[in-house]
Amino acid sequence: MTNIKKVSELAGVSTATVSRTLKSPEQVTEATRDKVMQAVKQAGYRPNWLASSVKSGKSNSIVVLVPNLTNPFFLRIIGGIEQAAQEKGYSVLLGDTQGDSKRENEYAGMVLSNRADGLIQLDHSFPFAPQDAELADNVPMVSVCERIEGERKYPVIELDNYAASRALAHHLVGYGHQKFAAIVGQISSQIYRERLAGIRSVLQEENLPLPDEMLVGGSYTIEAGIDGVRQLLKQPVRPTAIFCFNDDIAIGAIHEIKKHGLRVPQDISVVGFDNIKVSAFIDPPLTTVDQPAYDMGRRAFEVLSVLMRGESLTRIREILPFQLVERQSSGPAR
Amino acid sequence: MTNIKKVSELAGVSTATVSRTLKSPEQVTEATRDKVMQAVKQAGYRPNWLASSVKSGKSNSIVVLVPNLTNPFFLRIIGGIEQAAQEKGYSVLLGDTQGDSKRENEYAGMVLSNRADGLIQLDHSFPFAPQDAELADNVPMVSVCERIEGERKYPVIELDNYAASRALAHHLVGYGHQKFAAIVGQISSQIYRERLAGIRSVLQEENLPLPDEMLVGGSYTIEAGIDGVRQLLKQPVRPTAIFCFNDDIAIGAIHEIKKHGLRVPQDISVVGFDNIKVSAFIDPPLTTVDQPAYDMGRRAFEVLSVLMRGESLTRIREILPFQLVERQSSGPAR
DNA sequence: ATTTTAAATGTAATCGATTACAGTCTGACT
DNA sequence: AGTCAGACTGTAATCGATTACATTTAAAAT
Structure with missing residues (x-):
């Protein structure tokens, strides 16, 4: 593994300078910047994402709990979530729960162990194990379509x-x-x-x-x-x-x-x-x-994003418009 | 955040003992084990997954690149991957690429920055950016259905x-x-x-x-x-x-x-x-x-798993059985 | 009772990157 | 020339957990 130390040695600078060159280049002289960048290229260096994440305490990932991956409707929602997440530098951990609460618990636990920063639930159950309920209290969580059961009210993106x-x-x-x-x-x-x-x-x-x-x-x-x-x-x-x-x-x-x-x-x-x-x-x-499944997904991420920043929401329930689509499977009664 | 230090103080032991209690309990006396476990419960402690991962250098995640999330066939493959991954303690990062090479590059890059340990490609393109090609040389990668383009042969799970x-x-x-x-x-x-x-x-x-x-x-x-x-x-x-x-x-x-x-x-x-x-x-x-989409997914993960352990494969191409399903959309020519 | 051995625990280094703080250097100003 | 501000860069602490190594403790053997 090529790490920051190797690069710093190659460039003849400190690790701090390498880090700065990559994260805030304006703080570094053009000359050193060039040196460093060349060393980076030469060594084929990529910052270790795990290491940055421990430091920042943020994983920049979210978990999405899906009761059933084979339902194309959920897929469109996930597509929307994914797109919105990508745009903000987040990645999506997929949790296919099959409606099984053990698996739900397991996936939800990821947020408690810093493997993810937030959670989107497409089902209606409270996904944490009972013993984790208290811990889960300040976990950013949003549901789509269904409302999460329990006393605590979580934001929901839904249809009327x-x-x-x-x-x-x-x-x-x-x-x-x-x-x-x-x-x-x-x-x-x-x-x-x-x-x-x-x-x-x-x-x-x-x-x-x-x-x-x-x-x-x-x-x-x-x-x-x-x-x-x-x-x-x-x-x-x-x-x-x-x-x-x-x-x-x-x-x-x-x-x-x-x-x-x-x-x-x-x-x-x-x-x-x-x-x-x-x-x-x-x-x-x-x-x-x-x-509007795709939009619901996008919106769910955006709302979650607000929660993950630690801000609070003005509206806890967001209702998206539906549309009646009249096709030929319905007609006059005989 | 409750970290290992807080727990160790609560239990009146060192952080090493706490870590051991959780990872290899047999190395610890029953008495201290009890003390520690109680402190863990009291503090609501969960080991920080990011921290363990930096140490081990493994993220226990894989990236799956999907050209099109709305295709139900891919979904079944992903379901299989997901299931197999879960069983081995891996989680799945979903990358919906829409066939766009920029997005592919971005997602594939996750493996280079230790955000994931391996990659499954459902499309046929070589997912890394040209400048990353060399680095990508020893990345565990497997494709399903399609074969990855380029000189280098990657394992593939496919149909005849x-x-x-x-x-x-x-x-x-x-x-x-x-x-x-x-x-x-x-x-x-x-x-x-x-x-x-x-x-x-x-x-x-x-x-x-x-x-x-x-x-x-x-x-x-x-x-x-x-x-x-x-x-x-x-x-x-x-x-x-x-x-x-x-x-x-x-x-x-x-x-x-x-x-x-x-x-x-x-x-x-x-x-x-x-x-x-x-x-x-x-x-x-x-x-x-x-x-057999689900099995193909499962198998893909298993093969990837071998590569991630650093072992080598006996077979680079795995061909799963198909079955002709005769229904009513085909019939005699007039 | 003393020595030997093994088990349990603690200390401190480590993973790789980030960043507060300190130190160095350049150029401007008096 | 001397002083000072401001820009760069380096040193070292830090994130949280793991683990090699050192130390202590307890049990077993003589």
Whole structure:
């Protein structure tokens, strides 16, 4: 390893001068600067990042906790985080938790041991182990989409899930639908409650029912969509419109509906949530709510960045705009 | 920050003893161990990871360079890398390069400055800046899927793209197709050459043509699939079977073919490559080649791990098995 | 009881870079 | 010429943990 000492010897100066030449060149004469730079080049020297970091006490890294790496929606968020982080000289440590709290604990612990300076949580759980909770008190942490559970309020970048669900519900009610069903995501989450509440509020206003047996599902996967439709089609009354709590579910649902010889949207309308890329290209193209995932990621980093600087926030909840994207998977009720 | 010194004072021992208690408890009496552990708990102490790392000279991190984070295929690879890395106490620094060489250089530079111990490249370019090339000579580096360009041979985990393409070609030839087209991916890559060569070899054996005007595309995206089909359908002769160089392209292609009022596979058969999750659930489900992406990722880390230990490899090229997945997007030629 | 040996603990050097402080040098000003 | 300010550069402390080596302590052997 070529270290600063070797370079200083090569250039015939002290290590301090080498360090200054690289970090604040204006403090150094042109002559010595040249000497040093040449020695640096000759030795192929790169400052040891670990060493600088111990000194500064900052790792310039953040951890991102993802419940499921294969979800393209999360990917867009991560892309946004990554981009924003890069611009500010931060790097991103990826933690695929698979919803497993042990792994969450482990990754979250990185912030406690100075391996990272802050944390972005894409899931809704408080990621630290119970015994670390106190320590974690002044850890910069931000969540995206979901709100972190617990008494302590952490900043969150989210969508108005209630309003977005209302928009979807209005859209379907506008088509004259009366028999609704929903294939929901993870039940323990805030998102689940808000989206369901949004749908319910519209249906109540219109005096339309959403009976319990029309609520199925439990995870944000294609398989959940398939299973969900199977269950729904076993019921005596067939729904004419299905709310899917994300696009993956909707993709599974549409697939299964067609498999039963029914048509989308003529027999059953399907709407999703997220607007992942592929949703525009399936058959029929999916009506869904667009979330500005990339921007949410960017914004999450920016907010985290403020916290990491030790400043405080004016707003703890940031709500980004959604957009209803009407495509061909929804249509008039028969 | 609570550091080791504070803990040592609290426990009434030296810092050395604290360090030993945590790293090799068997070297310490039970009595002192208890004292120390209690002090650790009381102070809420966590060893500063940065400090340990400077000392050991190892960061226990690796960088993964991804050309495009939104490609679900890469995601599965990353999932595998991540899992394997976690098991060995490594963390993964994610570098979304967008194919931009400046960003590649920047991320690759992390290994040179001890921010990471090794590198996995999912793209085909040599990721270091030209001036760093010499330094990079003894950097542990592995590529997945693509082979890294340049004279120096780096280990690679890949598929037998030639054989897999031949399998696809045989599949379509077996259905009696005679008029072929291909929507290819990035032309500069090794993969492009191998897949094309595989297809060509089978067609030549069968005396079937693959004229230049039937080769379109140039990137691995849904849009490339759409554009590709548009171009192909402008030609005087319509192909009856299209090779798409990945599933995203195929999804775009199928979408566009249907838009023109043609049926898949009755009018045109379409085959993809990768077997991403959604491919099984589009309409019609896609015939494709399954790559064991997750295992490729795992294996890549394992190989990198060997290099990082300074050991040498017996095999520099590792070829994982593919599987032809026949679904309904391909069928008999009319 | 004394010597030998091993185990436990402490002291201080170390990793590589940064930076407060001290020292040196140049040139300007009187 | 002598003094002083200001610009450069060097010395050494520092970040927090680890560990070679030295020292102390306890147990075992004679």
